[in-house]
Amino acid sequence: MKRRSLLAGALAGGAVTAGVGFGVWRAGAADEFGQHLGGVSLQRPGDAGMLALDSLRGRPLVVNFWATWCVPCVEEMPLLDRFHAEQRAKGWQVLAIAIDNAQAVGAFVKQHALALPVALGGYGGVELTRRLGNTAGGLPYSVLFDSHGRVRERKTGALTAADLERWKAIEV
Structure with missing residues (x-):
């Protein structure tokens, strides 16, 4: 017994x-967003202050990790900025996290008149990409979160207009 x-x-x-x-x-x-990015705050270029990533919860979000020295990153930036401008009114958000130094990013943002939000991940930001599935640490690296904080898509390498069109069609 x-x-x-x-x-x-x-x-x-x-x-x-x-x-x-x-x-x-x-x-x-x-809520993979909360698990990996919740509570994280990143410096914005110039005197723009800090960006609390939690402020981006609740709406579809494309997070793009990039650097000024990365040719495919630089090439995809106008596409992301355009996507941000066109989709913002529909509830979409885009955040570009630079794996780079503040001076280079600030100059790039100013030179290219980027409207999309940019934050500084610094070289330590590669760890953020790894948390989100980028085991190789390659750039550019993009992640699509739905409005519930779930990762719906990941892409290593430059995004294309076709990628973003496909991502828009996903129920987020």
């Missing part, structure tokens, strides 16, 4: 542990 009680207790404990683990996994999957 004792053996059955111990076995039943062990099985019940395992079920509770598995249930809690599953609940944590589901909660994490339901």
Whole structure:
């Protein structure tokens, strides 16, 4: 009888542990934005202050990691800026996180008159890309979050107009 009680207790404990683990996994999957970027604040170029990434929750969001020294990153920036301008009124957001130094990013933003929000991830920002699935740490790297904070798409390499059109068609 004792053996059955111990076995039943062990099985019940395992079920509770598995249930809690599953609940944590589901909660994490339901809000990957919060899990990986929640609570993060990044400096904006120039005197623009800090950007709390939590302020971007609740609407579809394209996060693009880039650098001024990365040729494909520079080539895709006008496309992202245009997407931001065209889709902002429809609830979409775009954030460009620069894996670069503040001076170079500030000069780039000014020279190209970018309207989309830009934040400084610095060279440590590569860790943010890894948290979001970029195991190689390559740039550019883009992630589409839906309005619930779930990752819907990831892309290593330059985005194309076709990519963004396809992403717009996803229910976010």
